[in-house]
Amino acid sequence: MTSLVAVGAGIAVLSGAGAGIGIGIATSKAVDAIARQPEAQGKISSALLLGCALAEATAVYGLVVAILIILLLK
Amino acid sequence: MEAFVESLLEELECNVVFEFSIWNGGRVQVLESVVITWVIMAILIILSKILVRNLTIENPGKKQIALETGIGYLYDFFCGLMGEHGKRYVPYMITVVIYIGVANIIGLFGMKPPTKDMNVTIALALMSIVLIEFAGIRQKGVKGWAKSFAEPVAIVAPINVLEIFIRPLSLCMRLFGNVLGAFVVMELIKLCIPVIVPAVFSCYFDIFDGLIQAYVFVFLTSLFIKEAIE
């Protein structure tokens, strides 16, 4: 049972992969945009920051679920 | 390892500071997060009382310039986000961003961040959604507010209604999860390497992440308010 809980928690944390891909794509696009229009760097940076925070939320949800699994199904 | 898990759980747990009885015989437990919120409130109020003293129109001191720059920046930021009609909600947004910011980095001073307790984030998210819907009703009237659920087409109305519950849930869980995640990661780092390295990571997880989450929380709330009053 304990090992199954651990596997479940590990799978839940896999959601971090999606967030990683998303943040990677967002950052690459942001770098492209800054290279194309360096004068808009401020606006691009703030938009990127917000997007990253939102994308990161999915990873955080995975983390929360993993912790819940560990703590509640122990 | 067992000891570490025990201590981690101990750290994660929000202790009951004191409890008292109410009229119907029930017991009310006051959690640590509420008490720490009181501490934060006291700090903020005393600080603002001290800082706001001796404000002058001409020849402001360095302290006053810094204060004005900070508050002016926040004010302009929220004004820009919410527009002319949303001006009345700016002080609340500033209060929330200051509170969440302080709450997230108070871990540096040895206290448990109140935002690590789900009750606090639930309360914040509830207030946000109440404010959003209140702003919508105030701007459009009850009828216009009810009608706005059927936009752009009537078929999406259930999704729009569902959004009332999804938005606070998302706000609440995002803040809670980020703070909790940062907290757990920091605890693990402290377990592995107890010197120097935690200080570096603390800059990211406690300060940067904490402030970013405060920013994201108020940013999204203002965005929703702007959407509601448009």
Add this chain to the structure above:
Amino acid sequence: MLKIDFWNIVFTVINLLVLYWAMKKFLIGPITAIMDKRKELIESQLAHAAETEKAALQLKTDYERDLGNAKEESREIVEKARDDAKAEYDRIVKEADEKASAIITKANKTVELERQKTLQEMESEIAGLALAAAAKIMNDKQDNDTALYNKFLAKAGDANDTAGN
């Protein structure tokens, strides 16, 4: 951590409302008020400065106009003074001329009168002389030669005329 407790949510809501009130009253209110005040002050000062500048410009144009007027006036005054002086000069010269001519005329007249007087005196003297001479001649020579007498008289008169002048 995960225990959702109604009372604690209520407490947090109350805390937030109190904090909102306190922040609005102690931090945001005073600072925005002072910033607004400063903005107002700066705007009023700018308006004041613009007004002052306008007034100064007005004053400057006034001064310039006045200065132009003054120049014109001074020129006029000088012109007038010159004219006056010229007129005065002319008048004085004319007067002097007149006076001089009057004096000359008077002098001429006096001279003429004098001459006349002298002439008359001379004539009478000559007449006396002639008379004496005639009486002498008449005494000397009994026959009274009238023609000779007249001739003599004319000659003497002419000679006297030239001498008198």
